[in-house]
Amino acid sequence: MKQLSNKHVLLCVTGGIAAYKAAEIIRLFKTSGSNVRVLMTSAAKEFITPLTMQALSGNQVHTDLLDTDAEAAMGHIELAKWSDIVLIAPCSANSIARLASGKGDDLMTAVCLAAECKIYFAPAMNQAMWSDSRTQNNHKKLLKNKFIPIGPNSGEQACGDEGYGRMSEPQEIVNNIASGFSEGLLAGKKILITAGPTREKIDPVRFISNRSSGKMGFSIAEAARDEGGLVSLISGPVSLETPNEIKRINVESADEMLSEVDKVINDFDLFISTAAVSDYKPEEYEVQKIKKEKNTDNLNLELITNKDILKHVSKDKGDLKVIGFAAETQNIIENAKRKLNEKNLDLIIANDVSDPSIGFDSDENEVYLITDEIEKKIDRVSKKKLSRSIIEFIANYL
Ligand SMILES: Cc1cc2nc3c(=O)[nH]c(=O)nc-3n(C[C@H](O)[C@H](O)[C@H](O)COP(=O)(O)O)c2cc1C
Structure with missing residues (x-):
């Protein structure tokens, strides 16, 4: 170092x-x-x-x-x-x-x-x-x-x-x-980032998850580190190497992610939630593998909602700055602004996940950065470049 x-x-x-x-x-x-x-x-x-x-x-x-x-x-x-x-x-x-x-x-x-x-x-x-x-x-x-x-x-x-x-x-x-001793836009700031998908277990061999690769969160973590930030990552299951000088905690489910965030959040200046946290989880976890039933074409799974990690963190956030991502398929800006207010965020980063060439699992992305006062579009670029722009925006405006 x-x-x-x-x-x-x-x-x-x-x-x-x-x-x-x-x-x-x-x-x-x-x-x-x-x-x-x-x-x-x-x-x-x-x-x-x-x-x-x-x-x-x-x-x-x-x-x-x-x-x-x-x-x-x-x-x-x-x-x-x-x-x-x-x-x-x-x-x-x-x-x-x-x-x-x-x-x-x-x-x-x-x-x-x-x-x-x-x-x-x-x-x-x-x-x-x-x-x-x-x-x-x-x-x-x-x-x-x-x-x-x-x-x-x-x-x-x-x-x-x-x-x-x-x-x-x-x-x-x-x-x-x-x-x-760092220099940079985020010198000495402590930044907690969540990344990747979560897995909600149905039985010992099955789970509900999503297509998040974790690339965006890991890339933002590297950009924050390069600007002198002290970065911790809480990551769902992804196949990415831990970047140098970044502390990583692995989790599987939304509940585990919430619990790890809760343990440490008071130590941080900035919380960036890039994780695609599952909104729902099965109400019951079946201890034995669910068998295929004869004579029926249906299996009904009762789902219940997971606690909203962003909302939970920003409820009593004090000096903590809270940043969320909104993966939308329609009315992107409108939906993102609603989330910004509902979840009491300082910044929301919205992207259109209906376009298969950007977003989930892609190396490129195109986003809108939205605060109470600013609305800024960043045209399609590599996730690496985009991460640097996001970190610069955060350092300059928040
Ligand atoms: C085996 C053993 C382990 C100890 N481990 C700790 C410890 O982990 N943390 C602690 O605060 N005190 C621990 N203590 C008590 C301290 O050693 C003791 O309070 C001592 O006076 C500390 O002195 P110091 O603060 O001047 O170094 C331990 C004592 C023993 C005998």
Whole structure:
């Protein structure tokens, strides 16, 4: 990642199970050309050795505030001044509490008081420790200060629990920081994109789906990344490679897509829904394959509506910008404007899917960009070029 080349990164490791992942974080920074120094709390040294961190970073590890030898080499003020960014990963509940209180009684807290650069922190702890109201209050205090959060994520935990508190993956952490140094129209913005079709299961071998290839969403994701955005993709089943530097979560059904969007949406500045989410799903899922019945020509499937993801997200959107696609076969502009209002969107991108040479599964598209005030046509171009125009429009008008 060229944004990280020659950057001075101070990685502060605190005492938690995820400390072993700090080794991978160092490796990722080093391969991006960063100069990494490591600071460890005394608890961190119980989880991973300073020797490992020294060998990986190629620099002496800093551990003590009141160590005269270390102070002579580089005191907490010099360490703070040396850093282009400080990253605390993993960041324990205890360290969050001490940083929130403004303490400076060990090297890490003293450096964080003295640092004038951006300070990122990646919380990592058991789900109950994370949801405890004291941790939540301390976390809020840090957000009001100069600290920038990365994660935590939800998932399986070392202790066997499941829930929020799991540290973000090293690559995700490094991508977040790289985007903070990015240049471009969307530099530092966090963008969530849904793409592809959904599959609504009928029985173990059958499902309802549609012809979406995911190409438009993946192409928009690349264009947003190229403009400095930090992009996550939630994708239905498609046969496309994950673009570099983009986090991808795979889902099948509309319900799964909604649940993944819900988990992370609060972290994002922009939501672009390009997915062709199935409007309907079978009311019942048959556990056994449905057999072909003799003596009847019909099979009746009862369908019920899926929850509208766009509407759901834009209900309480606050500062989030929400962008939707409208695949129409008739009265394109009229229908798109209705959706723009009904779904409380900031921009709708409408295309005519009745024309087989554009839209679904094609490499080209032709669209209308419609906001409350603007209506702009983009004539038929490759999805790649179109994506760049869409991202430029979003950056300029929203
Ligand atoms: C085996 C073990 C695992 C721990 N894992 C975590 C953890 O993942 N997150 C956390 O916040 N605290 C964890 N703790 C508690 C911290 O190590 C403890 O609060 C320590 O004082 C943190 O110090 P520090 O914040 O100065 O590094 C763990 C403790 C033990 C014994």
